[in-house]
Amino acid sequence: MKEYSPVKEGKVREIYDVGDNLILVATDRISCFDVILHNIVTKKGTVLTQMSKFWFDFTKDIVKNHMISVDVKDMPEYFRQDKFNGNSMLCKKLTMLPVECIVRGYITGSGWKSYQENQTVCGIKLPAGLKESEKLPEPIYTPSTKAEIGDHDENISYEQSVDYLEKRFPGKGKEYATKLRDLSIALYKKCAEYALSKGIIIADTKFEFGLDENGEVVVGDEMLTPDSSRFWPLDQYEVGHGEPSYDKQFARDWLKANPHDDWTLPQDVVDKTISIYLEGYEKLTGRKL
Numbered sequence: 001m002k003e004y005s006p007v008k009e010g011k012v013r014e015i016y017d018v019g020d021n022l023i024l025v026a027t028d029r030i031s032c033f034d035v036i037l038h039n040i041v042t043k044k045g046t047v048l049t050q051m052s053k054f055w056f057d058f059t060k061d062i063v064k065n066h067m068i069s070v071d072v073k074d075m076p077e078y079f080r081q082d083k084f085n086g087n088s089m090l091c092k093k094l095t096m097l098p099v100e101c102i103v104r105g106y107i108t109g110s111g112w113k114s115y116q117e118n119q120t121v122c123g124i125k126l127p128a129g130l131k132e133s134e135k136l137p138e139p140i141y142t143p144s145t146k147a148e149i150g151d152h153d154e155n156i157s158y159e160q161s162v163d164y165l166e167k168r169f170p171g172k173g174k175e176y177a178t179k180l181r182d183l184s185i186a187l188y189k190k191c192a193e194y195a196l197s198k199g200i201i202i203a204d205t206k207f208e209f210g211l212d213e214n215g216e217v218v219v220g221d222e223m224l225t226p227d228s229s230r231f232w233p234l235d236q237y238e239v240g241h242g243e244p245s246y247d248k249q250f251a252r253d254w255l256k257a258n259p260h261d262d263w264t265l266p267q268d269v270v271d272k273t274i275s276i277y278l279e280g281y282e283k284l285t286g287r288k289l
């Protein structure tokens with residue numbers, strides 16, 4: 001049996017190259033404040049992968065995506081091991097477009113900070129008088145460059161994204177930039193409206209797109225997971241302050257209260273975190289894992 005090792009190992013995800021395709025594996029690791037904790041959050045990786053699968057299926061009328069299968073039977077034999085079962089997605093290898101396509105439907109985080117300074121978010125002027133966590137009149141598209149390793153991502157305007165893509169794909173900058181913007185907004189709108197009906201606010205999110213073998217723009221990476229988005233429980237939503245994050249709040253709170261810890265959560269905090277991930281999945285998909 002051919003063995004594989006990851007071509008890339010991130011804090012939480014691992015990527016395997018299997019020829020024309022990639023396998024994206026979401027592990028059960030958890031990172032908080034940019035540190036990988038010592039705990040394993042059982043099933044977290046499966047929740048993330050199955051959530052992406054749900055959204056890829058849900059949005060295929062808007063845009064094609066890179067997903068081929070989440071069934072390890074469709075993957076090389078090496079992946080038919082327990083540790084890959086459920087948390088792995090076989091994907092078409094794409095030529096990625098190096099733009100992080102961020103859509104914000106609510107004002108929070110760095111956007112709220114910048115709004116308080118000059119009433120703009122990433123150069124987009126917003127109405128006066130917005131409160132923290134308030135819904136925006138319309139979702140806004142605020143792309144950033146996808147930095148090379150070691151560099152920081154940088155916010156750019158839509159116009160800058162045209163030039164940025166034109167440099168890398170001559171003659172195509174305008175076409176790709178427009179597609180990324182329009183597809184991102186369309187995906188966000190459809191999914192946020194659906195999530196709201198299930199009791200979850202998708203405050204903001206990030207998509208990544210690439211070109212398939214026919215040069216068509218398709219959506220890749222993970223999609224609308226708690227790692228790429230801010231999910232807020234609707235029943236606790238209140239403007240005027242920050243919102244609890246759906247996924248890591250217990251872990252973050254505990255770490256803040258125990259600053260001298262060596263990044264190991266007590267089991268009851270891990271258990272609460274697991275149940276939050278499962279609850280989010282069940283609410284959104286209406287299915288049990």
Ligand SMILES: Nc1ncnc2c1ncn2[C@@H]1O[C@H](COP(=O)(O)OP(=O)(O)O)[C@@H](O)[C@H]1O
Nearest residue numbers: 010013022066091092093094095096208220221
């Ligand atoms: N279908 C695909 N083909 C090629 N690269 C992909 C595909 N889907 C996602 N990627 C890339 O795989 C990588 C996923 O790695 P990740 O762990 O998220 O780290 P990071 O985002 O910091 O690079 C990203 O660089 C993403 O752009």
Ligand SMILES: [Mg+2]
Nearest residue numbers: 010208221222
């Ligand atoms: Mg990433």
